[in-house]
Amino acid sequence: MDMETVLLLRQEISLLVIALILLLYEIFASDRKKAGVVPLAIALFTIHTALGFAAMKEGVLFGGMFRTTALIHLFKNILNLGVLIVLLQSAEWVRKELLPQKRGAEFFILLLSSLLGLQFLISSGDFLMFYLGLELSTLPLAALAAFEIYQMRSSEAGIKLILSSAMASGITLFGISLLYASSGTIYYSELAGVITESNLTVLAMILFFAGLAFKISLVPFHFWTADVYEGAPIGVASYLSVISKGAAVFILMILFFTVLKPMIHLWENLFYLLAVLTMFLGNLFALRQQNMKRFLAFSSIAQAGFILLGLITGTTLGVATVIYFVLIYIFSNLAAFGVVQAISTATGKEQMQDYEGLYRTNPKLSLVMMLGLFSLAGIPPVAGFFGKFFLFTAAASEGYYFLVFLAVVNVTISLYYYLLVVRAMFLRKSEHPIPYFANTVFMRIGLVITVIGILVLGLYSPVYDYIYALSSTLN
Amino acid sequence: MDILSLFIVLPLLTVLVLLGARSLKQARLIAMVGTLVQVAMSVNLLFAYLRERAVNDEIMLFTRDLVWFRDFNIHYSIGVDGISVALLMLTSLVVLAGVFISWKMEELPKEFFISLIVLSTGVYGFFISLDLFLMFVFFEIAVIPMFLLIGIWGSGPREYAAMKLTLMLMGASAVLLVGILGIYFNSGADGGPLTFNILEIAEVQIPVEAQKLFFPLTFIGFAVIGALFPFHTWSPDGHASAPTAVSMLHAGVLMKLGGYGVFRVAMYLMPEGTLHWSWFFIVLAAFGVIYGAFAAIRQTDLKYINAYSSVSHLGLVLFALLMLNKTAWNGAIIQSLSHGFMTALFFALIGMIYERTHTRDVTKLGGLLKVIPFISATYVIGGLASLGLPGFSGFVAEMNIFVGAFQHPEIPYRIASIFVVSAIVVTAVYILRVVGMMLMGPLRENSLTPMGKATWYEKTGIFLMLLPIIGIGVAPLWLSEMILKSIQPFIQGVL
Numbered sequence: 001m002d003m004e005t006v007l008l009l010r011q012e013i014s015l016l017v018i019a020l021i022l023l024l025y026e027i028f029a030s031d032r033k034k035a036g037v038v039p040l041a042i043a044l045f046t047i048h049t050a051l052g053f054a055a056m057k058e059g060v061l062f063g064g065m066f067r068t069t070a071l072i073h074l075f076k077n078i079l080n081l082g083v084l085i086v087l088l089q090s091a092e093w094v095r096k097e098l099l100p101q102k103r104g105a106e107f108f109i110l111l112l113s114s115l116l117g118l119q120f121l122i123s124s125g126d127f128l129m130f131y132l133g134l135e136l137s138t139l140p141l142a143a144l145a146a147f148e149i150y151q152m153r154s155s156e157a158g159i160k161l162i163l164s165s166a167m168a169s170g171i172t173l174f175g176i177s178l179l180y181a182s183s184g185t186i187y188y189s190e191l192a193g194v195i196t197e198s199n200l201t202v203l204a205m206i207l208f209f210a211g212l213a214f215k216i217s218l219v220p221f222h223f224w225t226a227d228v229y230e231g232a233p234i235g236v237a238s239y240l241s242v243i244s245k246g247a248a249v250f251i252l253m254i255l256f257f258t259v260l261k262p263m264i265h266l267w268e269n270l271f272y273l274l275a276v277l278t279m280f281l282g283n284l285f286a287l288r289q290q291n292m293k294r295f296l297a298f299s300s301i302a303q304a305g306f307i308l309l310g311l312i313t314g315t316t317l318g319v320a321t322v323i324y325f326v327l328i329y330i331f332s333n334l335a336a337f338g339v340v341q342a343i344s345t346a347t348g349k350e351q352m353q354d355y356e357g358l359y360r361t362n363p364k365l366s367l368v369m370m371l372g373l374f375s376l377a378g379i380p381p382v383a384g385f386f387g388k389f390f391l392f393t394a395a396a397s398e399g400y401y402f403l404v405f406l407a408v409v410n411v412t413i414s415l416y417y418y419l420l421v422v423r424a425m426f427l428r429k430s431e432h433p434i435p436y437f438a439n440t441v442f443m444r445i446g447l448v449i450t451v452i453g454i455l456v457l458g459l460y461s462p463v464y465d466y467i468y469a470l471s472s473t474l475n
Numbered sequence: 476m477d478i479l480s481l482f483i484v485l486p487l488l489t490v491l492v493l494l495g496a497r498s499l500k501q502a503r504l505i506a507m508v509g510t511l512v513q514v515a516m517s518v519n520l521l522f523a524y525l526r527e528r529a530v531n532d533e534i535m536l537f538t539r540d541l542v543w544f545r546d547f548n549i550h551y552s553i554g555v556d557g558i559s560v561a562l563l564m565l566t567s568l569v570v571l572a573g574v575f576i577s578w579k580m581e582e583l584p585k586e587f588f589i590s591l592i593v594l595s596t597g598v599y600g601f602f603i604s605l606d607l608f609l610m611f612v613f614f615e616i617a618v619i620p621m622f623l624l625i626g627i628w629g630s631g632p633r634e635y636a637a638m639k640l641t642l643m644l645m646g647a648s649a650v651l652l653v654g655i656l657g658i659y660f661n662s663g664a665d666g667g668p669l670t671f672n673i674l675e676i677a678e679v680q681i682p683v684e685a686q687k688l689f690f691p692l693t694f695i696g697f698a699v700i701g702a703l704f705p706f707h708t709w710s711p712d713g714h715a716s717a718p719t720a721v722s723m724l725h726a727g728v729l730m731k732l733g734g735y736g737v738f739r740v741a742m743y744l745m746p747e748g749t750l751h752w753s754w755f756f757i758v759l760a761a762f763g764v765i766y767g768a769f770a771a772i773r774q775t776d777l778k779y780i781n782a783y784s785s786v787s788h789l790g791l792v793l794f795a796l797l798m799l800n801k802t803a804w805n806g807a808i809i810q811s812l813s814h815g816f817m818t819a820l821f822f823a824l825i826g827m828i829y830e831r832t833h834t835r836d837v838t839k840l841g842g843l844l845k846v847i848p849f850i851s852a853t854y855v856i857g858g859l860a861s862l863g864l865p866g867f868s869g870f871v872a873e874m875n876i877f878v879g880a881f882q883h884p885e886i887p888y889r890i891a892s893i894f895v896v897s898a899i900v901v902t903a904v905y906i907l908r909v910v911g912m913m914l915m916g917p918l919r920e921n922s923l924t925p926m927g928k929a930t931w932y933e934k935t936g937i938f939l940m941l942l943p944i945i946g947i948g949v950a951p952l953w954l955s956e957m958i959l960k961s962i963q964p965f966i967q968g969v970l
Binding site: 390409 | 615623641657
């Protein structure tokens with residue numbers, strides 16, 4: 001293995017190195033200096049993210065188990081950006097809650113390991129690597145979900161996550177084994193040629209899909225979502241809702257658009273059904289939520305339903321619009337989660353009625369929240385509108401007008417509950433509003449990045465052009 | 476910077492400057508200067524348009540086209556014809572009047588004026604767009620500030636009204652989105668590339684089946700904001716709860732988006748669909764005209780009376796558009812303008828009356844002509860214009876509409892016209908009833924407390940609305956000439 005092949009693993013190696021540096025720092029730093037782990041981790045990860053944008057060669061490693069292309073590289077960069085924002089937004093929480101317990105470094109190490117797993121997952125070239133990546137990304141998350149060890153609901157979230165994800169992994173593994181049984185190989189590149197439609201492969205596909213559907217929290221695999229989001233620390237919930245969901249969407253797209261493409265006439269029906277179910281159930285359950293984290297959980301389920309509208313197409317347009325939507329969704333959702341995180345860390349309040357009158361005390365936070373929610377709802381001129389419009393265009397391009405119609409009905413339903421939050425913040429007055437508080441520098445940067453993303457990604461069209469140009473390489 | 480893009484850039488600049496305002500005085504001054512410049516720009520545009528039209532036969536003038544999203548063929552494509560110029564004029568005047576009427580906006584003044592100007596930016600953008608995508612973007616930008624405007628500064632059941640209005644209008648725009656996508660994916664029917672450009676799509680013969688499917692979606696999507704029966708229910712509640720300036724802008728300008736969109740998108744691009752569906756929507760529109768008028772009779776709240784009167788008057792616009800001939804279309808567009816000025820005037824006056832008497836209930840008011848003569852006299856003038864008295868804009872509009880409607884050769888359409896004409900009588904009833912109860916007669920309790928005379932800013936706002944009403948009424952020819960010229964290419968497209 002020469003230097004050049006190693007460089008193909010650049011992103012993964014760099015993540016590993018950061019995790020190790022943090023581990024060593026934790027071991028050797030004196031107690032007084034332990035607080036330095038927060039800026040250190042963020043600084044290292046910023047460098048990692050920035051380096052990721054450097055051009056990268058395409059290639060295959062380990063006899064086809066690991067591969068990287070320009071598109072996969074883009075996926076990783078998108079995930080890096082998202083995680084950077086999550087880290088920035090969690091910094092204050094780590095300092096306040098974890099450092100007194102001397103567990104600051106652990107949080108970063110676990111989170112980065114999970115990201116490492118996701119990177120391997122989307123770079124996988126065969127189902128073995130796929131499975132390793134899936135597990136590596138999930139196990140640290142279960143620990144992270146249970147990270148607030150003095151709170152019952154956090155432990156509950158951890159248990160729920162580990163049990164249901166173990167179940168999902170098992171089902172996926174079963175699907176993979178059936179796929180192997182029918183075709184005799186686990187390499188994507190070989191499978192694409194030999195896969196034929198039989199009862200066995202159809203069953204394999206459905207089982208395999210179920211495991212990924214769990215990560216994306218599609219109905220009916222969504223039951224864990226709300227409880228875990230509510231119990232887990234907010235940083236972890238936001239990671240689950242955008243990063244791990246985004247990565248799962250990417251690998252789902254890679255596999256279904258290449259390896260399983262011959263069976264599109266089967267899985268498009270499956271996607272159709274799940275898209276309708278997910279959108280309606282996610283939206284209808286979101287209507288009555290009072291806890292902001294549960295609220296965002298159901299909203300993120302509904303958003304996953306919209307993503308299926310792009311996936312159902314199986315075309316380059318579908319690829320481009322899905323990536324574009326996920327990218328925008330990361331920024332929008334993290335804007336909303338960031339504000340919830342800031343308020344929760346400063347005051348411990350998480351209910352929607354606590355937000356009443358927020359604009360009069362914390363106008364900037366309210367505006368960020370409003371932008372994020374408008375972007376999630378898809379209101380121009382913020383980016384979310386462009387993401388949704390293009391997704392619907394992709395679905396309509398394949399003739400799914402009725403599905404688009406159902407989707408726009410759902411957009412209207414979702415607008416209602418997003419406006420409920422806006423109503424609480426702007427329209428209502430409260431006798432006990434959340435008092436003004438100043439945010440830390442990290443939180444501010446974290447929120448400003450999301451706002452820039454929300455404002456720029458839609459109006460500035462070269463972003464989409466770039467994604468579209470890369471998307472054609474998938475097929 | 477071209478003359479049209481200024482209509483988007485300048486309001487945005489105004490918003491940026493407003494962000495720095497620290498008090499009501501600063502905010503209203505900035506807003507006033509900004510909107511004054513907008514009026515100056517639209518006057519300038521009007522003259523520039525007339526000059527250019529004399530030498531240029533293109534459908535759209537002052538066009539500009541920049542590629543935005545290459546892969547979808549989405550362009551930043553703008554241009555105007557006589558209809559849009561007239562509507563831009565209306566918008567800028569109503570916004571300016573709205574700023575004057577909100578001179579004493581004590582609560583969150585900065586935010587109020589920002590929302591107001593963002594709304595007007597959306598409306599300007601909508602009227603100058605030649606690209607369906609761009610148009611849709613501006614459509615939603617125009618609607619969403621309403622939620623805050625009604626929700627924060629409104630009265631009565633403001634949260635309910637704001638939510639209802641926003642959801643109904645955004646729901647309509649969602650339906651519209653499906654219609655637009657349908658048009659887009661059929662715009663390559665003659666082998667060309669897919670496009671959102673209205674003028675290019677008009678050249679293409681969209682398959683008849685697709686037209687029949689997507690015409691109703693597009694039509695309803697736009698017509699909801701034009702208060703098409705039975706989708707009008709957001710409008711009375713919204714108007715009643717909104718603060719004065721917002722009611723003005725809403726009824727005066729925002730509801731015009733409906734008729735304009737129906738005309739420029741649904742009917743122009745899908746003529747076969749129009750012919751196929753016109754009977755159905757004519758029935759709805761005719762019913763709306765009559766129903767709105769009768770509903771207005773039964774109301775006692777001034778704002779509700781005016782809101783239902785808007786439903787009736789705007790139903791007339793849709794009704795005339797569907798009659799598919801030049802005279803009726805001319806009438807429909809003049810009616811849009813005329814109704815815009817009249818309703819804005821009414822809402823401004825209602826706001827002033829409410830401020831002085833603290834009630835909008837006509838049964839509790841009386842003899843106002845004696846205590847606030849200026850406001851009351853203007854109310855009478857507005858009322859006379861609204862019921863179609865010659866010499867005011869309403870007459871010109873309705874005359875054209877009915878002359879055009881009776882030209883329709885088919886009997887059922889003529890019968891519908893007869894029914895709709897009868898609504899004029901009902902209009903006279905509800906207007907004269909209000910004038911009789913509220914302005915004449917003995918003074919009531921509420922009217923006895925000493926009341927301030929109309930202030931200079933109130934008068935300015937009133938005159939801004941009153942002058943065009945009289946202007947169009949007295950000298951309608953130059954306006955109808957401008958509109959008729961712009962209708963010409965559409966006639967050829969649809970008929």
